[in-house]
Amino acid sequence: MTDLPPGLDQALSAVAGELGMASSSWVFVRAVARCSGDEAVAKLAEEVGPEFVVLEAIARAWLAGEHEPKTDTAKVIEAIGKATRVVVVGLEVAWLDRLLDKLPASVKIALVTHSGFPVDWERVLDNYAGRVERVDLDTFQHWAGGKSALLTFAYGRAEDARAAVLPLWLRACGADVRAQFRSLVAWNVLPSPLDLYPRRLVEVDADETFTHFV
């Protein structure tokens, strides 16, 4: 039986804030698979999964044969439409990096710098070389407008339209904010719904919550 190195859960906590839970999970799942094979990936899901349900879902996807995250940007760009300002609520660098590659430079991007994990936001934003501006929960409405969109990441969607999102989304997108942004977009980063109780996340009705769920 493969033994995993101790402290993987702590290591995941250390990077999840600056990469995002799904992006960091892909890094860990790939590394474990490369070093110790699929048996170790199954063990990773079993041992770390209950604490990091997103990792569990991605490990499960890996074992089912999905070895790359689906980061195609076509649908999210279509959802953003003609918006000229996009405020990103939550962080998933594997997805955000792809989006920034594809979006015209004329579309301004801001990131709500808030996380349940410890984050060095200066370091995160330095990676974007000025392309992404920093806003927080008190100031992001400065970006509101008829050509402004809010974008967050969703962690699976069940058949009954329940989708898991960061609690930050609920803090940001109250009744006032909903009418201040033309589009409320969720970009699903998981290939299947979560199997486990969504620790660190919160479930919402995707049909009621978002104008676009892609």
Place this chain on the structure above:
Amino acid sequence: MSHSRASSSAAFVDAARVDALLAPIVPDTEDRAFVVRCILGEGPTHHRGANYVLLMLLGQLAPDLSAADVDALRARGTLPVPIKVPPHLERPQSLMAYPLGLPTGPLDALAPAGSQDQAAMVDCLNDGPPQHALANAAMMWLIGAAIARRDKP
């Protein structure tokens, strides 16, 4: 006061019909989707239902609204319906407004253009949450078109 019983349901709301009604006024589909969501998809249920009822009935007074109807009304003047954010978050030199303006022409029948009274009327129509202000603006377009048709020689 609780809003219960029948007003707790607005299942009769058919957003596609209001979307079609407003198409000549807000031609861009994305802009119109935003406006229609604010009028019918946000705020208390009884407001959504009331907005739907009033808009659909007013639509019957100005059936088959055309671009020419809208252009004629627009030529008489419009004012923006502001997106309200806390004052310290407003963007200077950048009007944060909805993609549906308020036509002022119909108000000329009540108070002269440029008068304090007409300005106060605009304030009243624009005040309150977006589902009110935008529904008011949409209704003003339909009322204005209906009056224009009535007055057409």
